[in-house]
Amino acid sequence: MTRFRIKLTLTILGLISLVLLLMGMYFAKVLENSYLQSLNELLSRESKLIAQAVQFPDVFSDRKTLEQRILQVAPTDEVRLTLIDTKGNVLYDNSTYAPEMENHHDRPEFLAALKGETGISRRYSETLGHDMMYVAVPIIQDTQIVGAVRSAMSMKDITDTIHNMWYSLLTGLLVTLVVGSIVVSRISFSIIRPIEEITRVARNITQRQYESRVRIKAKDEIGQLAGAINFMASSLEQQMYEISENQQRLSGVLTNMTSGVIFISEQRRIMLVNPAVEKLLGTAGHEIVGKLHIEAGKSFGLSKYIDRCLDNSEKFREEVHIYYPQERVLDVNFAPYINFKGEARGVVVVLHDITEIRRLEKMRSDFVANVSHELRTPITSIKGFTETLLEGAMQDEETCRNFLQIISDESERLYRMIRDILDLSKIEQKRLPLQMNQVHLQELITSAVAIMNDQAQRKQLSIALPNQTPEILLMTDRDCLQQIVLNLLSNAVAYTPEGGAITIHTEQNAQRVLIQVSDTGIGIPEKDIPRIFERFYRVDKARSRDSGGTGLGLAIVKHLVENLHGQISVQSREGQGTTFTVTLPFL
Template sequence: MQKFRIRLNFLFLLIIGILLLLLGLYFAKMLQTIYIDVLEDRLMKEARIISDDVLYGNLMEKPDALQQRMERFSREIGARITVTDRAGKVTSDTEHDPKTLPNHANRPEIRAALESGAGQSIRYSATLNYDMLYVAVPLKKEQNIEGIVRVSIKITRVQETVRNLWVSLVGVLVLTLVVFGFISTRITKSITQPIEEITHVARGITHKKFKNRIRTNAKGEIGQLAQAINFMALSLEQQMSAIQENEKRLESILNNMFSGMILVSDSRRIVMMNAAAEQLLGYEAKDSLGHIHTEIGKSSGLSQLIDRCLETGEKIREEIHVYYPEEHIIDANLGAYTNEEGEIKGIIVLLHDITAIRRLEKMRSEFVANVSHELKTPITSIKGFTETLLDGALEDPEISRSFLEIINEESDRLNRLITDILDLSKIEQKKMPLKVEEIDLSQLIKETIRIVREEARAKNIAIYLPAEKDITLEGDRDRMQQIVLNLVSNAIHYTPDNGEVTITLREPDEKSVEMVIADTGIGIPAEHLPRIFERFYRVDKARSRESGGTGLGLAIVKHLIESHHGMIHVESEEGRGTTFKIILPKYQTSRFPA
């Protein structure tokens, strides 16, 4: 815009300069003409005065007197005076000896004077070697022409005068040009400044600077244009604000969705991806946007669905397996979006991670199968021994008592199984509120060990209790006792005769308690460690059933520890024993299981 102002100012100055130059030339020429005309008129009058003086004094017949008289006149008027007879012979000249001068009959001014009574010309003088202005009048006496009086002046004087006029005129022109330049600068600034501001604001709008406004007092069309751009900027600012707010809402919604969302254009390039999709596919959006979907996805099934949806435009819903970065089962929903002409412009892909659902379905199926299997064994035993008794064994007291003892044991086992299932169900459904109280954990462990002491003595297993130290925490006494009882019972069951079970307590910090139960038993193979807290999962199934276990003890322990906002960790080496490490908070924030 600065260049435009310069160009406009230069254009104004050029026009004004040309006009002033033309006016200057015109006035200079006019002044030169007027000056020469005035000079000619003056010389003409002087020549007539000299002519009358010559005729009055009859000086044509007195050459010496004529020469003296002409020299006097020449000094007074500052001009060259030449007098010739009718034939053109020079009789007197104030600059040269008349005898040395040639005949002047052919001089233009003299011929004109003889013909019309007056003559003038501007020409180069061969005698004086410079331009001269000549004026000639005839010496008429009673209608007879006796000679010619010619008055001449150096044209250089005229040229000097015209030059002085030109100097004055140029000075006036320059001063006028400066004044007009200042005025044109002010005018161009008043014209271009609003345009510059309009351009600045318009460029700002293209760079999303919608808060800029045009501040000008310009009137007319420029003022209306400024108001229109200000209104446009305000409207764009409001629209962009609304768009940005909607974008933030959309971004917030998409990033807080648990389902993955991908937007693929009709050129098969990814244009949008939310955080859930990044987590499912293992790619960050910044590395994926703009790429073809087959370049970033490692699921050929998903890529095939995207291509099929783009080609057909139909809605698709299928389950796919993704193995990177982790194995997932995904419910993929694909739908095309179109423009006003019905052309497919891209597709929206929604990805729901149903891995947990399918895992739960599988666990439910396995749970039903395990429960059925666990219930079937005691029921089959009870039914078999009952039928045997009914078939006649009831008459034999020894057999009857033996069978009834077995039926009683199986009934107890069945009762324990059902009780454990009900307890586990209540814990998982958070229907067992904790009765939180302050517990002396060392005392609780001692009381719990008394229950299993006889069982440990039978196998000659030594149980080492924690050192005498007051370690207290908040918790449900019965549930805490159940945790210790289950873990110690398991340690005794899976530890050979003459083994050891060690229980230690410590406080790693002011807010937590750590309890460790270690044994020297048979240990757990490494491949089974991730699953030992699953319901009905047994490492040694035959031995577990023989010991009367239900397969739910560790699952109950884990849930009870989690209900106390704690954690359990197991380490084991086959043939060298198992160690359970439990970390519990000293203070419960809630009286209900988490």
């Protein structure tokens, strides 16, 4: 902006100088012409006056009389007077001795006078040594030109005057330039400063400093421009704030969405993903953004539907299976992205992970099938033996008693199954209220062992109780904890061969309490371990049914532990035994 100020200053000063020079040249020329015209008129009158005075023959022919007459008419020597005959000989000159003067026959003003005209000439005088103006008029006697009178005056005064005028003009020009440069500099500064201020604010706006404002209070056009810039900055600041807020909201929504969101451009490249997609695809967002969707997604089915949406610009919903990084079932919504011109410029893909829903649906289906199967067995037995009795078996007392005992056992088994199903339903729906009390863990375990002692003795099983020191006091629901221990002990007794051993171990630290139930039973195959907490799942179905189990015990244990905010895990090797570990928070 400094260069513009210099250019503006030099331009204005140049214009001022040019105008002053042109005006000086014009006035100098006018002054010179005015002086020359006045001098010309003065010399013409002087010459004509002398010509009239000496035109008489008796005067013109006598040199002495001629000189006297001229002195009478023009006694001063301000004007140089020269009388010349027709041959160019000087008859009289009031500034130089006439006989010594050269012939003037070739002087232009003399030649013009011989023609009867007034001759005017301006030239350098060798005699006087400076410019002179000559005016010659003819001397006429009886209509005949007998000579010429020439008046001359020095132009030194006129030249000096013009030179003085140019000197004054140049001095005035210099003073004008100095004063003008100061004034123009101030004026240019007053013009440039607002522009510089506006430029500064505009540059700050381009650098996203929207709080910048132009500090100018003028009411002229510059002030109006400054006001427009300030309004624009304020508007941009408000708009950028709203855009930033919308971006933050959108980012917050996308970041916290459990559903995955992918935006694919019309070039089939991934432009945006949220954290949920990173979890689903098992790849960091920065590694897949910019890649082709078929390369990043690693799912032919998903890529096929994306291409279909891009090609047809249609909105649809599909269920897609992906197998990397793990098998998942996704409910995917595909929708074209339409810009403000109504053109399809990409695809928005929303992925919902429904793997757990499908798993639960399968579990529900399996549960219904298992319940139907488990209920059908005792009901079939009861129905069969009842029909047999009604058909006449009641007459045989021993057979009748045996059948009735079987009916009673099956009814009891059916009752336990329904009771366990209802208990499990209550536990899952958290309809079982917790009564938090201080529980002596060793006493609770001893009580549970006492309940299972008869069954263990029938199979000659030994049960090792935990060490009584230090005593563990736990704030929990006593009934829930007792049911957990009883179910684990019941499983250990049921699946441990005769002569086996069961060990109960407890441990405590500042944050948790650990309860372990170990046995030397048949163990669990590795492939079945992930499913043992499912309802009605049995590793050895025949033996489980013979043991009187309902297949719901471990499912109940798992949900009870979760209700107590704990965790349960299992370690087992087939043929070597099983260890269940329950971890509860120490409250």
